[in-house]
Structures are given as structure tokens and as C-alpha cells.
Amino acid sequence: MTESTTSRVLSLLNLLQTHRHWTGTELADRLRVTTRTLRRDVERLRDLGYRVESLPGAAGGYRLEAGSALPPLLLTDDEAVTMAIGLRVAATQGLTHGADTTLTALAKLEQVLPSGLRQRVNALAVTVQPLRPLYGSPNPPVSAELLGQLALACRDHERIRFGYVSGSGDETRRLVEPHALVSSDRAWFLVCWDVHRNDWRTFRADRMSDLFLTRAHFTPRELPAEDAAEFVAAAATSVPLPRNAEVVMRMPIGEMRAHFGPWARGAEPVGTDRTRWPIGGRSNEELLSALAWVPAGVEYEVRGDEEFTRFLRDTADRMVHALPA
Incomplete structure (x- = not known):
């Protein structure tokens, strides 16, 4: 292959690796070639061992299949650094066999990194530290395979079905439109639109089982929060907690909900x-x-039990006394 052809084929490989499915027209437009040239480049990738599947029909196109052997991945410098840092963090994030698997993968990746990129990885690793659980112990570990499937479903906007066990032990089957995965300080959460409940939901990944990819795609909905992490944090406030109180504020319910967003869950109007x-x-x-x-x-x-009101009064006094005279 000539240098220009090689560069184009590598660009095609990069596109196929970053999205699960492309139409032929989309790929040809991205590469600025004809569909005939695109077909030849796809054949060149197949000759190199990459299994590129052709999908017929008006909605058809190309996608990269999983093969019997792992072909080389094409990574930019930033992607390689990000992957190395991600592997270091993943070793502490509650994945099944996480420490062993991620550290061996990291060793293989860093072995082939150029010296400059290795220095960037080491510099970041010194300053980037994962958040440890603040209370209690972490939840049961989660399969990296499950997280990978969920991440792909989020990326490709594909509906999924799975079994779920709630905190009270109830078992249900769910059909959802996955939006994003969020790692909290204690667990992995899937943020999604629950089709049967007709509402947004969060599900802990360690309580999911029998994941089924439906191959049915959907148009993404707008999440009622700034981002998925904020939505998970707000949803956690609806879970029963050891300490509870309530705040009655002079603010109409509509204005309050607009200001607090997902954090307003459970708020009720008083007049x-x-x-x-x-x-x-x-x-x-x-x-x-x-x-x-x-x-x-x-x-x-503020309305709460005697313990909290006493704590609140003592804290307020301490803050006032802490101010300069």
C-alpha cells in the first residue's frame, strides 16, 4: 500500500474502533473517498486480520466484529495515556479480579509506550488517586465483562434487558434505555430510562444478572440533571438513611424544583x-x-429530632464564636 492508502486505512480502522456501526455513506464522507474506494479499504483491513462485517439493506453498513484473536489496536497518544491511567485506577475500583487483570494489562501497555508517554503516565499516576469509600466497606465486585457490555450499550443507544435484585431482595426483569455508567465511592451504577416504569432510574451493577442486548436502538432522552454523576448522587438521597430531617423554606415548589433540580426529589408544597x-x-x-x-x-x-436540633444549635454557636470580633 502507498503511504496515503496506509494512512487512510488506519483512519478507517480508527473510526470502526470508536463506533459500533457505521453506514457506508458516513464512512465514505468521513474519509472523503468514494464508496468503491471504501469497499477496497475494508478488504485491506480484512486481509490484515480485522473482521469487518458488512450489513446489507438501507440501514446497513460496516462494523468491527470480535474475532478469534485480538488484532492490534490503533491508539492516539492521548488515548494511550488515558488507558494507562484508567487501568491503574481500575485496579482499585471493585472489579472482579481487578487488581491482577488490570495490572498485567497495564504492564503490557506501558512496555510498548514511548518514553515521553511513559513519563506522562507516571506523572499523572502520582497525582491522580481514586476516592476510597467514606463509610463502610465496598459493595461486591462487578465483572469487567458486564461493565464493558453496559458501556457499549450506552454508547450505541441500544435497549437492554436484565434481571435485578433490589435492596429488599425483590427480583424483577427490566427493559431500559441505558444512558451512562457512574462509579461512586462504593458501587457502579447504570443510569437509564426504565421503559416499563416510564421514568429515569439508577441500578447497581453488582445486583444485575442475565444481561441481554436487544439490538433495538433508541433516540437518547435528555437527562433531568447536569450530568449522570449528579443524577446518581441525587437519587441516593431517596434511599433511607440513618439520620433524617426536613427543611421548610419560603419558596414555591416550582421555583424550588427549578433551583435544586434532581436534588428536589421528595419535596412537597406547603401552601x-x-x-x-x-x-x-x-x-x-x-x-x-x-x-x-x-x-x-x-x-x-429546620425540623428534626432532639439530637439533630441540639447538634445544629451547638454548631451554629461555634461558627459564630469562630468569626473575628
């Missing part, structure tokens, strides 16, 4: 100009932190 907002946490300190989010200038009243 026309006030809202009751339940707050929860693992400790009195966590309950206190929620009060900082009440907008400036909004009057509010």
Missing part, C-alpha cells in the same frame, strides 16, 4: 409559597451540609 424538603444522611454532619444549599435570602425552618 402556595412554601416547600417542605426532606434531607437525609449517615450523620448529623451530612444533614448540616444540605442546609448550605438553601439559596441566600430564602427564609427556612
Whole structure:
């Protein structure tokens, strides 16, 4: 192959590796070639051992199949550094056999990295540290294969079915439109649209089983939060927690929901100009932190048990005394 042809074929491989399915027209437009040239380049990849599947029909196109052997991956410098850092973090993130598998993969990757990229990886590794669980112990480990399948379904907007065991032990079958995966300090969560419940939901990956890819694609919906991580954090506030209280603020329910977004879950109107907002946490300190989010200038009243009200009063006194005279 000539240099220009080789460069084009490598560009084609990169496109096939970054998306599960491309139409022939899309690929030809991206590469600025004719569909005839595209077909020849696809054959060149097949000759090199890459299994590129052709899909017939109006919605057909090309996609990279899994083969019997792993062909070389094409990575940019930034992708290689990101992958190396990700492998280091993954070793501590509750994956099944995570430490062994990810560290051996990391060793193989760093062995072939150029010296400059290895220095970038080592510099980042010194400063990037994963967050440890703040309370209790981590949840059961999650299969890396399951996380990989979920990530692909999110990327390709493909509906999935799976079995799920709730915290109370109830077993259900779910049909969802996956949006994103989120790693919290204790578990992996799938953020998705639940088709049968007609609402957004979060599911812990370690409670999922029998994942089935339906091959039915969907148009992504707009998530009712700034991002998936915020949605997971807000959803966690609806889970029963050891410490609970409520805030009654002089703020209409509509205005309150617009300000707090997904964090307003559970809020109820009190008349026309006030809202009751339940707050929860693992400790009195966590309950206190929620009060900082009440907008400036909004009057509010805190209702809680004697332990929390005493804690709140003592903390307020300490803060006042801590101010300069």
C-alpha cells in the first residue's frame, strides 16, 4: 500500500474502533473517498486480520466484529495515556479480579509506550488517586465483562434487558434505555430510562444478572440533571438513611424544583409559597451540609429530632464564636 492508502486505512480502522456501526455513506464522507474506494479499504483491513462485517439493506453498513484473536489496536497518544491511567485506577475500583487483570494489562501497555508517554503516565499516576469509600466497606465486585457490555450499550443507544435484585431482595426483569455508567465511592451504577416504569432510574451493577442486548436502538432522552454523576448522587438521597430531617423554606415548589433540580426529589408544597424538603444522611454532619444549599435570602425552618436540633444549635454557636470580633 502507498503511504496515503496506509494512512487512510488506519483512519478507517480508527473510526470502526470508536463506533459500533457505521453506514457506508458516513464512512465514505468521513474519509472523503468514494464508496468503491471504501469497499477496497475494508478488504485491506480484512486481509490484515480485522473482521469487518458488512450489513446489507438501507440501514446497513460496516462494523468491527470480535474475532478469534485480538488484532492490534490503533491508539492516539492521548488515548494511550488515558488507558494507562484508567487501568491503574481500575485496579482499585471493585472489579472482579481487578487488581491482577488490570495490572498485567497495564504492564503490557506501558512496555510498548514511548518514553515521553511513559513519563506522562507516571506523572499523572502520582497525582491522580481514586476516592476510597467514606463509610463502610465496598459493595461486591462487578465483572469487567458486564461493565464493558453496559458501556457499549450506552454508547450505541441500544435497549437492554436484565434481571435485578433490589435492596429488599425483590427480583424483577427490566427493559431500559441505558444512558451512562457512574462509579461512586462504593458501587457502579447504570443510569437509564426504565421503559416499563416510564421514568429515569439508577441500578447497581453488582445486583444485575442475565444481561441481554436487544439490538433495538433508541433516540437518547435528555437527562433531568447536569450530568449522570449528579443524577446518581441525587437519587441516593431517596434511599433511607440513618439520620433524617426536613427543611421548610419560603419558596414555591416550582421555583424550588427549578433551583435544586434532581436534588428536589421528595419535596412537597406547603401552601402556595412554601416547600417542605426532606434531607437525609449517615450523620448529623451530612444533614448540616444540605442546609448550605438553601439559596441566600430564602427564609427556612429546620425540623428534626432532639439530637439533630441540639447538634445544629451547638454548631451554629461555634461558627459564630469562630468569626473575628
